[in-house]
Amino acid sequence: MAKKLPKIFRKEYTEEKFNKKIVKRIYLKEYKEALQKAARKTTTGTIIINPDLDKKEKKQIKKIAKSVKKNTGFVLKGRLILLALAAGAIILFSALFKDMLIEQAAEAGLQAVFNAKVDIQGLSFQIFAGRLSFNHLEVANSDKPMRNLFELGETAFDIDLFELLKGKVILDNIMCHNIKWDTPRQTSGALSGAPQTAAAEQEAAGEEKREQGLFDFDITEQDITNLLEEQKQNLASFKLLADFTGRYPELSEKWQDSIQKSSKKIDELSASIDKISAIDINKIKTPAQAQSAYNTIKPVLSDVEKLKKDIEKSSKDFQQDFDTITKDRDRLFKAIDADYENLTGMLNIPQGEKGGIVSVIAQGILEQYVGELYAYLYQARSYMDMLRPTSEQQVKENKPARFRGQDIQYPSFVKPKFWLKTMSFSVVDDESFGTISGELQHAASQPDLINKPMTFELKQALKEESVALNGKLDLRTNRSEVLALNLMLKGFPFKLEQGLEFLAISDMDCTYRLDIAFSLDSRNYSSGSLQLTLTELAINYTEDSLITRGLKNAIDGLDFITIGARYSIDAQGALTLEITDNNLDKLIQSVISSIIAELTGNAMQLLEQELDKLLESDLKQYEEYYQDFIDADKDSAKNLLEIKNYEKTVNAKMKEVEKKIKKYEEGITDTIEDKLDDIKDIF
Amino acid sequence: MFITWIAKIVAALNSNIRPRQIAAAVALALLLALIPKANLLWVTLFVITFFLKINQAVELTFLALFDLIALFLDPLLHLLGYAVLTLPLLHDLFTALYNVPILYFFKFYNTVVMGGLIAGIVLFVPVYLLARRGINIYRDKIREKIAHSKLVKGFLKNPLVMAIKNTFGKAYNFYANLR
Incomplete structure (x- = not known):
């Protein structure tokens, strides 16, 4: 054919x-x-x-x-058809398998990150819209396989794909509903072959009780006795007493002997003095009688003068010793006072110099919340810093084969490597977390390029409790304030179990509202203020004492406690707190001051008694010796007085006798002169 | 490799392919050669040529050839591109294009890219016309003379050349059938 x-x-x-x-x-x-x-x-x-x-x-x-x-024709129709078929196949594949493949890839990736099972449901990736969304995501807790670390409800990410092609991650929006934490799972979330984690972290063996600065409310007699026993050898008064009681017996005996001897001598003269006193001058009629009286008085006078001289010398010596003893006595009592003061200081009697309950509460609040915030935000800042592209992250480009020319720059909005424009999330009526809503804006790797700080806001409400947090993290260059945030916590229970032991408070329960303003500068110095209002106070005391009763009365009379404070945290994390306003400390201080005054009085009285008791025997002996010296002084004075009286008596009688004798001598002279005148007249 | 390329060109010239397909391939090869390759503009143009009825063998062969020449032309292309990109008259246009997300990846703002693009576009028509004219002259006047020259006849009778011709012929037929 x-x-x-x-x-x-x-x-x-x-x-x-x-x-x-x-x-x-x-x-x-x-x-x-x-x-x-x-x-x-x-x-x-x-x-x-x-x-x-x-x-x-x-x-x-x-x-x-x-x-x-x-x-x-001009076009290869066959190839165009092939292209169309290929595009159709891609679209079909995308429609049928793309989401499934991405879902599996995402699950595998997240499982590698969290080391636990991850389940994503209803993932959808709209490539041209740049939108990735899923209906549900749950990530198991690797430590507790029967619980989820978190669950996310309906979530959507809007990604700028054109920027993604440039190697920049620009997230226009992230929206997440119904976040849940620590929810139970039906099946184990452990990955097969994953190492078993420890069942639970061991509780701390027990925190050491703070002992510094505790107020000792229970100053007993036994405490004081023990204190005196311990300090006995250090007491100056005790040493002085020992010294005095050792030296004084000999000295006392010496002077007593001396004074007794003088007294005896005085007594021995008393007969002679009596005899002399008995001489009646008027009864002396003759010179012979006068001469006889004179002769009687003259030796006694000599003895009296001699004895007086001895007694005066002895008295002078005694006075010198007695002055020393008097000075010793002053030293002793001054030493007792000093010892008492020292021992009082050792009793650790509260002087009211403590910061007060308010500063402890504020410190507790700051450590609990600001400390956490500081840690979280510091970490957030470090994460943001990690987003910054570094020279190491930049890919080394091979030397081009051709002349590269020059890229002409036109006015344009250069976007950072990473930029999360908006992220919002919410939890609605969760039993554990209540209602939560939050928003974050402008988290960027190079904030200078967008010239906006990152802002965030979080609100949570569960029954009576509510939280509101808002703030900004500004990592643009040359910004003095890196971070600023305001936190409001309302209706939360607060339990303070440490730090109030000095007030004999074991723990304190209350409900509070807290407003904290927090800022962090570029040098990592943090400062801010807080306003705390405590209501529904319930305080448990470690004991029933004067202090606790006073505190209870004071605090029961308050409807609420308000505390205003300023604080700062330096780069090393040291916290400085300044209470600017409170209505509790003054009240408590006045209660405590009065109680402390009473406590102090009682304790000091007790100490005085015990100190007296300690020194009693030595002091008694000392006092006896001292009394001996006093008596000796009196005896000495008496002897001196007596001898002086004797001398006075004898002298007076001597003068009378001498006067009489003189009278007689004058009478005899006149008679002789008259006789001589008569004889003269005779001649 | 080089012999293959020459054979491809010879085959294209001697087959009943429209001269404009070959001429367009030559002109596009020049355009692609003048533009640096690491950008979306070049990739886009290159991909487009795959859907055009042009002779890809000629295009790739002339692309390789023109690439060598372009290496020396880059400074001139830079000057040309710089002059265009800095024209105040076009500043607003380029600014607008610069801020269109996808156009950013065309790197039109690079002086060599812009210079290559302008030069390529300007030279495209003359090169195209010249190439077409050349092909027509070849086919009408030179091809017969070469085909009937004693040198070629003797060369083609060489057993080695015969073997190459047969092999290439089979490959060409296979390629043509694919198209």
Whole structure:
């Protein structure tokens, strides 16, 4: 059977059409010649190809027909169809398997991160919209396989794909509903082959009780006795007493002997003095009687004067010793007072110098909340810093083969490597967490490029409790304030179990509202203020004492406690707190001051008694010795007085006798002169 | 490799392919060669050529050839591109294009890319026309003379050349059938 002509050559063509559709598409001379040879004109003027060509000619015509077909159009339709098919296949694949594959990849990736099972449901990735969303995500807790670390409800990420192609992650929006933490699981969330974690962290063996600065409310007699026993050898009064009682007996005996001897001598003179006193001058009538009286008085006077001299000397010496003893006595009592003061200091009697209950509460609050905030935000800052592209992260580019030219920069909004424009999340009516809503804006790796700080806001409400947090993290260069936030906590229970032992308070329960303003500067110095209002106070005391009763009365009378404070935290994390306003400390201070005054009085009285008791025996002995000295002093004075009296008596009598004798001498002289005058007259 | 390329060109010139397909392939090869390759503009143009009825063998062969020449033209292209990109008149246009997300990857803002694009577009028509004219001259006047020259006839009768011709012929037919 003869081969048919190619289809295009089986038709009849007008001459015009033949030239246009066939001849114009033939560019080789031999092809043109072969076609002319094969073509012929019909009677109607149309052109056809002669069907009766030989085999060689037909083969040639077939080649021509093939090349003519190829020389039509500008586009390769076959390839376009292939492209369309490929695109269709991709779209179909995308529609059928894309989400599933991404879901599996995401689960595998998250499982590697959390080391626990991750389940994502309803993942959808709209590639051209740049939107990744899922209905539910749960991540198991690797430490507690039957619980979830967290669950996310409906969540959507809007990603800027064009920026992603540039290697920049720009998240226009992240929206997440119904976040839940620590929820139970039906099946174990442990990965097969994952190492078993410790069942639970060991509780701390027990925190050492703070002992510094405790107020000792229980100063007993035994405590004071023990204290005195311990301090006995250090007491100056005790040493002095020992010294005095050791030295005084000998001294006392010496002076007593001396004074007794003097007294004895005085007594021995008393008879002579009496005798002299008994001499009646008026009864002396004769010179002889006068002379006799004189002779009686004269030796006694000599003895009295001698004894007086001895007693005066002895008294002078005694007074010197007695002055020393008096001074010793002053030293002793001053030493007793000093010892008492020292011992009082050792009793650790509260002086009210403590910071007060308010500062402890504020300190507790700050340590609990600001400390956590500081740690969280410091960590957030470090994470933000990690987002910053570093020179190490920049990929080394190979030297280009061609001259690279120059990129001309036009005004443009250069976006950072990472930029989360908005993220919002919410939890609605969760039993454990209540209602939570939060929003974060402008978390960027290079904040200078967007010239906006990162802002965040969180609100939570559960029954009576509510939390509101808002703030900004500003990592733009040359910003003095890096972080600023305001935190409000309302209706939360607060339990303080440490720090109030000095007030004999074991723990304190209350409900509070706290407003904290917190700021962190570029040098990592933090400062801020807090306003704390405590209500529904319930305080448990370690004991029933004067202090606790006073405190109870004071605090029961308050409806609420307000505390205002300023604080600062230095780069090393040391906290400085300054209470600016409170209504509790003054009240408590006045209660405590009065109680302390009473306690102090009692304790000091007790100490005085015990000190007296300790020194009693020595002091008694001392007092006896001292009394001996006093008596000796009196005896000495008495002796001196007596001898002086004796001297006075004897002297007076001596003068009278001498006067009498003189009178007699004058009478005799007158008589002799009269006789002599008579004799003169005779002659 | 080089012989294969030459054979491809010879085959294209001597087959009943439209001269404009070959001429367009040469002109597009010049355009692609003048534009640096690491950008979306080049990739886009290159991919587009796969859907055009041009002779890909000629295009790739001339692309390789023009690439060598372009290496020396880059400084001139840079000057040209810089002059265009810094024209105050076009500043607003380029700013707008610069901020269109996908156009960023075309790297039109690079002086060599812009210079290559402008030079390629400007040279496209003359090169196209020149190539077409050259092909026509070849086919009408030179091809027959070469085919009937004693040198070629002797060369074609060489067993090695015969073997190459057969092998290439089979490969070409296979390629042509694919198209």
